[in-house]
Amino acid sequence: xxxxxxxxxxxxxxxxxxxxxxxxxxxxxxxxxxxxxxKTLKTLQIGTRRETVHIxxxxxxxxxxxxxxxxxxxxxxxxxxxxxESFLSRKRREYVKQIIEKIRRYSAPKLLFLDxxxxxQHDGSAGAEHASITDVREFWAALNRNDVLAAYPHANRRTxxxxxxxxxxxxxxxxxxxxxxxxxxxxQDVALLWTRKSH
Numbered sequence: 001x002x003x004x005x006x007x008x009x010x011x012x013x014x015x016x017x018x019x020x021x022x023x024x025x026x027x028x029x030x031x032x033x034x035x036x037x038x039k040t041l042k043t044l045q046i047g048t049r050r051e052t053v054h055i056x057x058x059x060x061x062x063x064x065x066x067x068x069x070x071x072x073x074x075x076x077x078x079x080x081x082x083x084x085e086s087f088l089s090r091k092r093r094e095y096v097k098q099i100i101e102k103i104r105r106y107s108a109p110k111l112l113f114l115d116x117x118x119x120x121q122h123d124g125s126a127g128a129e130h131a132s133i134t135d136v137r138e139f140w141a142a143l144n145r146n147d148v149l150a151a152y153p154h155a156n157r158r159t160x161x162x163x164x165x166x167x168x169x170x171x172x173x174x175x176x177x178x179x180x181x182x183x184x185x186x187x188q189d190v191a192l193l194w195t196r197k198s199h
Contacts, residue, residue, distance in 0.1 A: 118154035
């Protein structure tokens with residue numbers, strides 16, 4: 001996820017759905033795997049002389065602090081853990097292994113939320129903005145019975161995109177049944193897909 005895309009209307013839908021699932025299945029913590037990529041140039045161009053100045057870190061962080069969601073979790077009575085280590089596509093396997101070590105520390109039924117910029121993609125075409133099918137398989141294998149895995153798929157212009165993304169997630173999770181949560185009024189181009197591990 002890139003910081004400029006964090007905190008929009010899609011995040012309201014995603015997090016509304018996540019807190020619903022956490023309450024419904026009594027899950028805690030909610031662990032967000034952000035696939036964080038902060039390559040944004042934090043400067044302003046002044047006038048026509050192309051002079052640049054840096055944006056204060058306090059200003060930037062006010063609007064782009066991924067960890068603000070942890071405070072929302074406190075307000076909602078749920079523990080939210082943000083895993084915001086930098087993600088590099090060329091070090092994907094190391095990243096996934098590192099995250100799995102962290103999530104294994106939580107034995108209570110938990111909700112693991114994969115939140116790359118544009119969702120899940122087949123291994124051969126997965127870029128820095130995606131979780132790959134192999135990533136999802138490894139995360140799924142690391143979860144315990146009654147844990148929930150949720151993922152954000154980015155909408156595309158094809159009809160039936162949600163069904164295709166549900167099938168993709170189901171395939172990565174050993175055929176587990178996948179459901180979707182959507183908003184009809186806030187943002188119709190976003191859905192949260194989820195599946196619960198039964199064994």
